[in-house]
């Protein structure tokens with residue numbers, strides 16, 4: 001069974017096509033013909049280049065966009081690592097489904113759908129818009145035992161892939177990663193520590209807003225979880241299973257699945273970036289499909305992004321997750337594509353080149 005699942009994952013990874021350098025160069029060339037000094041639109045030009053290399057088109061139609069919000073609970077909450085109780089996870093899931101969370105507001109403005117997936121919530125949830133793909137009822141407490149089994153972990157990655165495949169079938173072409181899971185900055189810090197070699201002091205942040213004593217405890221919990229479980233840094237699935245979470249694994253699947261479908265995927269904050277790091281270790285070829293959105297206030301985020309080779313578009317001092325930063329950056333992606341398509345060239349506008 002576990003082998004069959006791993007084969008499915010390997011098959012998806014095999015589908016990821018290399019970045020199309022030729023289309024990216026054509027985008028550069030086009031960009032340089034537009035009425036502006038070369039490079040003056042900065043990251044908007046590099047985004048346009050990247051989207052051309054991903055899609056093989058100068059300005060792909062990315063009008064159908066979705067943020068996939070994976071929700072799961074964390075057994076490690078019993079160690080007192082969050083400023084909020086675990087019950088907030090299912091409560092916020094209902095909030096997403098009723099359209100009242102920050103990500104819903106931002107998604108409406110960006111013309112994006114919010115797809116909310118129960119992949120590991122420790123509660124029975126029902127709603128007509130909820131995608132029910134529960135793999136675990138919360139993870140086990142990683143300070144006492146592995147958070148998940150290897151099989152559950154691969155299953156959760158496959159859920160992410162299947163959710164994206166379904167969205168692609170419906171015509172969606174641009175994805176954002178989002179999550180909800182009280183306690184998940186602890187899991188993300190543990191993953192970051194193991195896979196980047198940063199110390200827990202460097203990778204543990206304040207999440208929902210813990211105080212100094214809470215932070216010291218969280219650092220200690222991450223240290224103990226790693227010491228106890230001995231995750232193998234050369235085996236990303238082992239790391240995800242032992243100190244990760246179902247929603248993080250689901251996002252690994254979303255990222256790999258988007259890449260396998262030839263779609264760009266916009267990475268949200270710290271938790272999504274931990275998923276991106278795992279995805280990049282499982283499938284190096286998924287990296288060119290990733291676009292980092294914002295720099296979160298969570299400690300260690302910049303180093304985490306750098307370890308993947310990503311650079312954030314914006315810094316708004318946000319620390320929320322849910323996919324809020326990713327959805328905000330959909331606007332910049334739209335802007336980059338409109339510039340490519342609608343700006344006059346030096347030739348067409350009769351403007352002299354330097």
Ligand SMILES: Cc1cc2ncn([C@H]3O[C@H](COP(=O)(O)O)[C@@H](O)[C@H]3O)c2cc1C
Pocket residue numbers: 081082083084088092179180181182183184185186206207208209320321322
């Ligand atoms: C009301 C509320 C809404 C949220 N939306 C996202 N998060 C964010 O906070 C959690 C991670 O922080 P920690 O590891 O400290 O628990 C995740 O659920 C994340 O998505 C929220 C947290 C709360 C309380």
Ligand SMILES: O=C(O)c1cccnc1
Pocket residue numbers: 185206207208268269270271272296297298318319320321322
């Ligand atoms: O950057 C994030 O994703 C984040 C930071 C703090 C709390 N929740 C999410």
